[in-house]
Amino acid sequence: MLVLEGVSKSFGAVAALRDVRLELRAGEAHALVGENGAGKSTLVKILAGAHAPDAGTLTMDGQPLVLHNPADARAAGIAVIYQEPTLFPDLSVAENIFMGRQPLRGGTFDRRINTGEMRRRAAELFARLGVQLDPDRPARGLSIADQQLVEIAKALSFDARVLVMDEPTAALSGVEVERLFAVARSLRDAGAAVLFISHRFDEVFALCQRITVMRDGRWVCTDPAGDLTVADVVRRMVGREVGTLFPKETAAIGEPRLVVRGLTRAGYFHDVSFSVHSGEIVALAGLVGAGRSEVIRAVFGVDRYDGGEVLVDGRPLTRGNAAAAIGAGLALVPEDRRQQGLVMELSVERNATLPRRWALAGLGFLFGGAERRSAREWTQRLQVKAARLSDPVATLSGGNQQKVVLAKWLATEPRVLIVDEPTRGIDVGTKAEVHRILSTLANDGVAVLMVSSELPEVLGMADRVLVMHEGRLAADIPRDRADEESVMLAATGQGAR
16 A cells, blocks of 8 residues: 655754555554664654655655645545644644644535534544543643544544554553554554554564664565564664663662551542662552652652651652752652653753753853763763764654663662653563663662553562552552552452452
């Protein structure tokens, strides 16, 4: 249906794509995998009409295809679900889905928007996805998972012949992923071509019939999924063998470093109490919407809470004061890196040093050399792929942006590190490196509190698993008794604390 041949794209001196080929067939799901910086997102933007290739051709149904802008891509039947949601925050969910093509009342002189019809169509799309989301709800304040669902509904509303899914499941729970896959399979079986980009290999092999691997902006291979193993794909992605994905070391568990008592915020969570000891990695698990992110935001002081207290090394933290939390040795890697973790217009080096600018300054002046040295050290440790540290962080791929957020907080040498979905959108090689860093930090006495929707990550890295269900702590499971069944039973309200 859609063929790319010899596609190349450069940004200045940086070659993002070099002689890439890709063939999408009707009635087939095709996986595109590669490390962060491999060129996947650039290829997606070419398919979406956001970038024009410097060289190469696109053909659709055997005819040349030239995409000058996203409208051309939509007219050709190509819909893209991006890794990062792009919604208008002050418009409703329905208005976001139908922006620029709202149904009109249809009278001779009546060009007003038919809001009732727009709401009805939006509700039908959500029913098709099997989710309950109010079409009239403003987009501002939606969770990452709900923002993704709005983007998916928007793509489905085009009745696309080619559906491009760029990390669509990164913030979705297992149930929501299955719903999305059911829709993708129905579109595939109806004759659409699906391009699926993901770092989760279980999803790749569950959905896709063929797999294309990219590395350093180049096409490496395309093979039937049935002829490959996960080890084969990883080896071709990174060009080397990857060590253990969960390199958990046995650390000495010390005194309680973070203590949370009776934390309550009406409508979000109630009477949440737990502790994290030095040298311990504690995972906060649960389904999307269980209140995990809301709890850690309250602990860090980003959000206020109604009752309870937070103590670090036995000293209470000032409620709703993130600066006091940072001063006490807390660090928070948030779930939404673009909105909460980075200043997108600033450079990579400026973002990587934001929390410790005073430590790098002298007599009130920030010295560029000290800033560059600090940024270089941590970006190299996390293998951030950037042409120059002086480039805006917005020019990096999503996974490399996540690494910059991690570098920013690890540079503060925290006593308590809180990480919310730390490996979302990160390739398998860097996942192993992030896990190694977390394990090393715990071994050095840091208390680590990790929110994760990936059960293998939870079970592979945590000394204890705290499970939340509908705003309450449902279970506290030690490592030796934690398995997928016990965690999921508690997350769905079936397990006992």
